[in-house]
Amino acid sequence: MNWLSAAVAALVVPLVFQFFRRSQRRCVASLRERYDLANLEAKYGHYRKWDVATALLLGLPLTGLAVFGSYKFLTWLARVGIPDVSDTLRVVPADRIVFMLPAAVSGLLLSFGLAWCAWRLVLRQNYEEWMIYGILKQGIDHRRVVRWLLPAVALPAIVLLSFGFDFYSIATERQVIVNRMWSLGETAYDYDQIETIEVEHRARRGNGAVGSVPIWSIRFRDGTSWVSQRGFLEVDPEVLDVHRAFVETIAEQARQPVQVKFVRARQEEAPGTSQ
Incomplete structure (x- = not known):
């Protein structure tokens, strides 16, 4: 329904803007009279x-x-x-x-x-x-x-x-407790409910250098998963260290190996080269 949201926004935003402009003009005109x-x-x-x-x-x-x-x-x-x-x-x-x-x-x-x-x-x-x-x-x-x-x-x-404020993950000696962003309440998983533990290294190439950004994920037997932070903060060393320690602790407690995957590097386009 993204197209519907975009259509509604395209109609509503200009109307609100015009209403606001007219309201401002009436306010200024009223003050100019006084x-x-x-x-x-x-x-x-x-x-x-x-x-x-x-x-x-x-x-x-x-x-x-x-x-x-x-x-x-x-x-x-x-x-x-x-x-x-x-x-x-x-x-x-x-x-x-x-x-x-x-x-x-x-x-x-x-x-x-x-x-x-x-x-x-x-x-x-x-x-x-x-x-x-x-x-x-x-x-x-x-x-x-x-x-x-x-x-x-x-x-x-x-x-x-x-x-x-209700968004966190905890690894204990007995289970993994996940409180997801858009959920109400925690979900606890015993370590034997973990199906796979993976780290995906996303290689990036730019200015002649190649770097790797790890994304950790834990998949549970009920089909749900925990995935480390994505977005522009994913390369923050402090964030990476927290996620790495969290996943390594879970892998140790669950006695499961961390499966490693690699994604090929993509060439970052230099400014002005895109069509």
Whole structure:
């Protein structure tokens, strides 16, 4: 049903965008009837240079710091939330990519909130008039934009967090406990339920060098499987070490060999060579 989702998005997104643009225009037109931009310019124009300087020198670094801090906090919180099983040997926490969107949302909200609070402290009773001046000057109400975008990005972020905090794998002395990303609750497998343990080395060739990216997988007798993280974080040495230790521990406990597969290298196209 991907074509249906794409068709709905192609129809809905432009309509929402047009509705938002008209809403912004009505808001600006209404303010222009009540406020004189020239008077506001004379009163607050000298603050503009400080506004730009603050955004460049403080806003961008603080936003990056807020996003990074939120990301580190969420990944730490996910690790802390993993159940403490008495005979645990190895643990694989949630894929860190799960927390990137929630971290971006929380970091941006934090940075915007701090910026607005700072200007409110500086301008005090003139804060609302200053914000109106910004709307008339730029033709857009940033607070309205945030209110529109917040539900659109916050809902997916909350869903990701809800499942991400309940996403982990544990190898114990007796069994493998898997709590998959989009599942509710754990699934425990005894070691005699393991059918195969494999590592697939995906060779990649680029700039004259050949590298190998291992992908580990464990297949159980009920047809389900556990697969190590894929995507752009799959080459992270820390992630690879965690997965390698996890699978080697399971292979030792299950007394099964790790079957090795190789996928031929593919030549990475240089920029500008594709048709």
